Amino acid sequence: MDGMDTTLEELYTQYPDTVKKNRKKHIVIKSEADVACPQIEANTRTIPGIISQRGCAYAGCKGVVVAPIKDMITITHGPVGCGYYSWGTRRNKARADSTTPKDKIYSQLCFTTDMQEPDIVFGGDKKLARMIDEIVAAFHPRGINICSTCPIGLIGDDIGAVAKAATERHGIQVLAYACEGYKGVSQSAGHHIANNTIMQNVIGKGNERKPGKHVINVLGEYNIGGDGWEQERILKDCGYTVNCVMTGDASYEDIKNLHLADLNLVQCHRSINYIAEMMETKYGTPWLKVNFVGVEATNESLRQMAKCFSDPELEKQTEEVIARETARIEPALEQFRKICRGKKAFAFVGGSRSHHYQHLLKDLGMEVVVAGYEFAHRDDYEGRQVIPTIKSDADSKNIPELHLKADEKLYREGNEYLNLSKEQFEALKKEVPLNYYEGMYPDMKNGDIMIDDCNHYELEELIKKLRPDLIFTGVRDKYIAEKMGIPAKQMHSYDYAGPYAGYNGAINFANDVAHTLTTPAWKMIVPPWERIEEPDTGKQEGANDA
Amino acid sequence: MLECVPEGKTEHTTGKINPAKTCQPIGAMYASLGIHGCLPHSHGSQGCCAYHRMHLTRHFRDQVLAASSSFTEGASVFGGASNLKTSIKNIFKIYNPDIIAVHTTCLSETIGDDIPNIIKQSEIPEGKIVIHTNTPSYVGSHITGFSNMCKSMVAYLAEAQGETKKEQVNVIPGFVNPGDMREIRRIVTALGVKLVMFPDTSGVLDAPLTSKYQMYPEGGTTIAEIRDSGNSEVTLALGAFASNAAADLLQEKCGVTGIPLKLPIGLKATDDFIMAVKDWFGADIPKEIAIERGQVIDTLIDTHFHYQGKTVAIFGDPDHVIAMTEFVITMGMVPKYVLTGTPGKEFEATVTKMLDEAGITGSRVKAEGDLFELHEWIREEKVDLMIGTTYGKYIARTEDIPLVRFGFPILDRAVHPLMPVVGYRGCLRLIEQISNAFLERRDRDALDEDFELVL
């Protein structure tokens, strides 16, 4: 602990006083002496001039939540860049299925109004409306999303009015997301805006419940590298009907029917907890925070789910799947453990993954000593019980809160969804954390660091001081770490591999991590002529001794 | 793949579907990285900066550092002056660059922040420099942004010390890879002429891995060199869209003669580039360069039957596309569709003239186009080959046409930023890629009875 305190003090010394004061609040050392997680500052402004990893509200809204909806066309209203950069970047896989034929999948196209100077001066409403008309005529989509970017908010285009008029004109839903990049302090604002719009306009519009005894939704799963498909495979084997994986490979048609499921699973807490919560208020649907990254974590999530339904057949089938899958992958995992065991890692990914991946790494015998998020809120670190105590500042006030009421026709109590009596439901809640998330803190170990919005300087210093064996991060930091001789894996897009979720994912991940650690080149960084002259630089030779 | 794309002609007059360009700031950011010890700074909300860094990183597979003013709603309403001043102070204290190169985004442009004034009011440590350029994204493209930042380097830094000029050449290399810049430097050096090249991202975006991390790698044009560019006799502006503006300003500001050239991609353009240096400085052509040229001719003769007469669609950035179009004409191919996303009527005029001179008719040429349109053309009449960026791969797969990756960005192939396409060596690499694309195609498509060791 003390060692870590000194390390951090040294790290702060280069900061101007105001920066130091600010950044100190974003960094917490885990101490087992503390009963609860000390308060960590999160979801507050990035300091100007700091090389942060954060993106903007538009990236959170369009890039994360909205764009993966495969049968809707998403138009970025703004100059060309924003739409272009969020085109095909997140690897949200999609395929045709019973609700979505091939010619209704638009995921590989990029639509932007490409605003030009006169449009900025005179307004872009008309241009947007014209583009919608052309697109409807050419593509006949089931629905259209409009996402606005920074200048649109400033020039005051009323995208809501354009969407409303287009909806009437074309008889399909056209949705407007006012997700200008400057809203809030990070992607997080955009997640919230997307959640609000989808909740208000799409969910609840359908009335077709999928056949099956236990119908569930997976929320906050974006099917990067096929993660969602692996989860669907497992869930189906256990006996569930997956109504919708949202929004990875989700169709507009399925999202309309989201309320017709018995249980919502929440995978990425940060980006989708709003919908889970709003559905609980409006329809009574219970939700369960799950984690399908990691073998033990997957098993645990499956067991908790099975408990929710108190159906002996389901529990039996779940145990069979767990036994079968674990036995299938265990021998291979054991081989990889030989390479991975005892290695120290840093994890900086998105809104739940820095937590999720700790479980998978634990399965491999590795430990995460520094972890953090780019755009999380306090509850992602400290647990949902802190939500009432979070003070809303000017930046978060700009994002409207929907105050929903129970739906007169459709609301049912949580226990009814699960076919339980009130008493059974109360007893279940004691066993399974329904409608709750405990945050990352409990899974960290004594002396580990939690760091919010870790910036380039802090990363560089922490690497120098702690010399981890491996770093999990985004593409922007990957090459920085590697230049320092530390292997890095890109965890936003998995270095273009995957899936990493579920059982098959665990094997893929273990294989990729093992390869990352054992690439022979790591041992050859020092050229032979330097090795001869200074034989004792041998320590530098390999970044790891695998 | 693109089963949703409608068959036949559609009404597409508004906005872009699958753009073939992106926004100005990323070009400015890339150019800034070509100054040694420079930290690019994006004045706007942090999302743009995050996107630009990510995109460059994916193309180069190397670190791209840049800071942002991180606007929130407040700054968007009241102006970004205080954000920029805070940024400048923090950057020098924490990251200690020699120079900060500020570019705007469409947000700060729409607000109308007066950057030069804000810079004047900022705390800048002794000996440190802050330069800026305006890069509104609703004008031009990433190429315009690159051009604007090069121009700002001249505006802020270049100086002429007296009337007499030094026997040295300025080269503005255009929006090309570090491997290309390294090759341009090699060629000019081989001709025995002293050179100032800016920007120069070699050594920055293709820096070696030594495990000794440097936030500012050894590469990049030094500030002193850019200053000295005002004392050179002549500037070669490679690529009109990316480089002419800076060369023109050098001429105006420091009296350095500017010579506009194509990007030295392909045989003729490389000849022109080398002749420009020879003509001005009376340089002798060293044997190594003569040999390289002869190898290109030899290779063209050896390989012509793989590609001659084939039709090709070329798309990407204007300077790249213009040079490539000239090269494939040299190779005896037929550029059927030639398209750039960057606006500019000169593009259409230049390409049309080249096609006319080659007696090629029936081709389509377009500036400010997009890939949806290119796809429509291809559906109307197919081509044998596509040459362009990674984004063309959807069309290539849907229509089953081989794609040679060329230009910016290439996100789905490795090593390319280090491998030059400029100069005679670059010609060899392009001929290799084009020939092999056709050969691989034949191997793949051949019937069993036609399949042979060498097809």
Ligand code: SF4
């Ligand atoms: S807001 Fe403007 S500068 Fe930023 S990414 Fe979008 S187009 Fe580019």
Ligand code: SF4
């Ligand atoms: S895990 Fe992170 S990166 Fe992924 S969707 Fe959630 S918030 Fe975004």
